[in-house]
Amino acid sequence: MSTSIEAFQTMVNERNPRFFDPVPFVQKDIDRIYNQEQVTVGMPMGAEIILNALSREHTVAIVGAQLGDEGKGRIVDNKLEQILSIPGMQMAYVVRFQGGSNAGHTVYTPEGRKIPLHQVPSSINEDRAVGIMDSGMVVHMEDLKTEIEDGEAIVGDLRNRLYLSEEAKLVTDLERAEEVINRFKSSGKSGGGTGRGISPTYANDLSRLGTHVKDLMAENWREVYAARYDRYAKEFAVHNYDIATMQVPDLRETRDQKKAVTRNLGSKEEFLDRLDGVRGWYIERDATQPDKPSMIQNTFLMHQEMYNNLNAGVLFEGAQAVGLHHAIGRLPDVTSSDTSINGIAAGTKLWKAQDIREKIGVMKLTYMSSVGSVHMATDLMLPRKAITDESGLTGAQKFGAWVREEAHEYGTTTGRPRDICLLDLEMMRYNIRMGGIEMLAGTHLDIAREDMPIKVCTHYVDSTGQRVAYQPGVEHQENLTPMYEDLPGWDGAAAQKARTFDELPDNAKKFLAFVQAQTSTPITAVTNGPHRDQLVDIPRWELPPKQFQGTDRTL
Numbered sequence: 389m390s391t392s393i394e395a396f397q398t399m400v401n402e403r404n405p406r407f408f409d410p411v412p413f414v415q416k417d418i419d420r421i422y423n424q425e426q427v428t429v430g431m432p433m434g435a436e437i438i439l440n441a442l443s444r445e446h447t448v449a450i451v452g453a454q455l456g457d458e459g460k461g462r463i464v465d466n467k468l469e470q471i472l473s474i475p476g477m478q479m480a481y482v483v484r485f486q487g488g489s490n491a492g493h494t495v496y497t498p499e500g501r502k503i504p505l506h507q508v509p510s511s512i513n514e515d516r517a518v519g520i521m522d523s524g525m526v527v528h529m530e531d532l533k534t535e536i537e538d539g540e541a542i543v544g545d546l547r548n549r550l551y552l553s554e555e556a557k558l559v560t561d562l563e564r565a566e567e568v569i570n571r572f573k574s575s576g577k578s579g580g581g582t583g584r585g586i587s588p589t590y591a592n593d594l595s596r597l598g599t600h601v602k603d604l605m606a607e608n609w610r611e612v613y614a615a616r617y618d619r620y621a622k623e624f625a626v627h628n629y630d631i632a633t634m635q636v637p638d639l640r641e642t643r644d645q646k647k648a649v650t651r652n653l654g655s656k657e658e659f660l661d662r663l664d665g666v667r668g669w670y671i672e673r674d675a676t677q678p679d680k681p682s683m684i685q686n687t688f689l690m691h692q693e694m695y696n697n698l699n700a701g702v703l704f705e706g707a708q709a710v711g712l713h714h715a716i717g718r719l720p721d722v723t724s725s726d727t728s729i730n731g732i733a734a735g736t737k738l739w740k741a742q743d744i745r746e747k748i749g750v751m752k753l754t755y756m757s758s759v760g761s762v763h764m765a766t767d768l769m770l771p772r773k774a775i776t777d778e779s780g781l782t783g784a785q786k787f788g789a790w791v792r793e794e795a796h797e798y799g800t801t802t803g804r805p806r807d808i809c810l811l812d813l814e815m816m817r818y819n820i821r822m823g824g825i826e827m828l829a830g831t832h833l834d835i836a837r838e839d840m841p842i843k844v845c846t847h848y849v850d851s852t853g854q855r856v857a858y859q860p861g862v863e864h865q866e867n868l869t870p871m872y873e874d875l876p877g878w879d880g881a882a883a884q885k886a887r888t889f890d891e892l893p894d895n896a897k898k899f900l901a902f903v904q905a906q907t908s909t910p911i912t913a914v915t916n917g918p919h920r921d922q923l924v925d926i927p928r929w930e931l932p933p934k935q936f937q938g939t940d941r942t943l
């Protein structure tokens with residue numbers, strides 16, 4: 389009987405082929421073990437390095453490393469363009485695995501046209517890219533229709549280029565109204581809700597009370613949703629709410645009028661007729677081109693194929709951020725899904741974090757922005773309204789006020805000024821570790837000035853000066869003092885001109901080196917403006933492989 393490292397290595401290399409096509413291995417194993425007496429049990433020393441290296445090539449996950457709006461959408465778009473330029477690469481998939489219309493991702497077409505996206509993945513700039521809205525998402529079909537119509541007006545027909553999982557969790561206006569009840573149940577304290585029905589839909593899913601896209605598309609949909617309306621009406625009545633007059637967001641009107649617009653949920657017939665209209669739109673859309681596959685698919689089956697097509701890249705697009713993760717975010721003001729790279733498992737039902745080669749966290753480099761009711765520890769506490777008089781502001785606050793205007797940090801739908809916070813490296817280290825992030829893409833390198841230092845928080849101390857670790861949840865930072873370093877700024881306009889690392893201002897290079905060192909995480913791309921070409925890629929260094937030996941971080 390023999391055992392060998394080679395046999396172990398083979399076992400590791402065969403893990404994925406065996407998963408996708410186990411049958412040929414049955415006789416092979418019998419032969420190896422019983423005829424050739426290769427009996428390999430256990431593992432050699434250092435084998436963890438081999439196990440960690442197991443991933444599918446041309447796969448990238450992109451998640452927010454801070455508090456959202458870091459620029460994930462445009463990084464997805466940039467990475468997509470790069471992957472599609474690899475020789476032999478035929479196509480790429482962009483998979484949204486969580487969240488819903490609470491996300492807002494901005495990409496620009498190569499011609500400079502802005503495309504705001506909510507539920508549709510940031511794939512629509514590329515003809516050879518297919519967007520997948522997967523089962524982990526919570527999808528409102530009426531908003532999606534609006535988004536598809538808007539997207540198609542800019543980039544043309546999305547049929548064949550956009551798929552929706554039949555198992556995605558369905559948001560209707562009932563779940564949106566449920567947020568109102570939840571606010572009542574939590575005596576007004578249920579933080580953070582966007583009114584878009586995200587949290588009730590996820591909660592219902594966990595309670596096995598939710599419905600899915602396929603339920604709306606089924607023959608008996610009207611019965612199902614009529615009964616659902618009746619049950620909601622009863623529960624709302626308990627709380628003294630008349631279901632028909634409950635207010636829910638009207639996102640098409642909100643978009644058109646550029647301010648938050650609501651509508652009545654309406655009577656049962658009105659509610660059902662609205663659903664019917666939307667449902668009919670999807671059916672009609674399919675019927676006009678019967679030779680093309682329906683947009684609504686069993687995406688689990690698509691993933692099996694996708695995994696094995698090595699001429700296709702696969703990108704996973706996170707929404708919100710690790711700092712807004714339902715469990716490890718800035719509680720209580722968090723979103724309701726797993727926003728980390730680990731969320732890809734539940735959100736796709738096939739891919740796991742270890743399958744993915746590049747695990748990228750997106751961060752704003754020179755500051756962080758935040759929306760929601762709570763204040764982060766490094767919040768500059770600028771007034772939550774337009775600043776007309778800067779006389780009472782500290783130096784850092786003046787920088788924040790400038791950032792807010794320069795980077796236009798105002799809510800896309802509400803127009804509300806966002807909170808501006810200083811870069812919190814202590815939180816970043818936590819989010820990187822817990823989010824499964826292994827590389828960073830830094831955005832907004834152009835948001836800097838030569839005459840203003842950039843303050844970054846390196847850690848927190850308690851009243852005795854003792855360092856206290858970051859613990860998720862704003863309450864845990866309450867009595868702590870963030871410790872800051874002032875790093876020299878640079879000319880943002882000069883930074884914006886750079887297309888290579890060498891062309892960046894020296895202080896920008898040093899700042900990047902500091903962030904990389906402090907987070908122990910390589911920065912592999914930097915953006916210096918919102919447009920597609922405003923990108924500085926930091927290519928891998930060409931060093932002899934033996935210099936990397938024994939450092940598992942590089943695997």
Ligand code: GDP
Pocket residue numbers: 452456457458459460461462491492493494495708795831832833834835915916917918919922
């Ligand atoms: P996401 O939610 O993470 O996809 O980010 P959003 O698109 O909601 O917000 C990021 C905002 O920053 C958008 O308005 C982008 O156009 C803009 N943006 C992205 N990268 C840069 C950059 O490098 N510099 C500047 N000035 N703006 C950027």
Ligand code: MG
Pocket residue numbers: 456457458491492493494
């Ligand atoms: Mg956003």
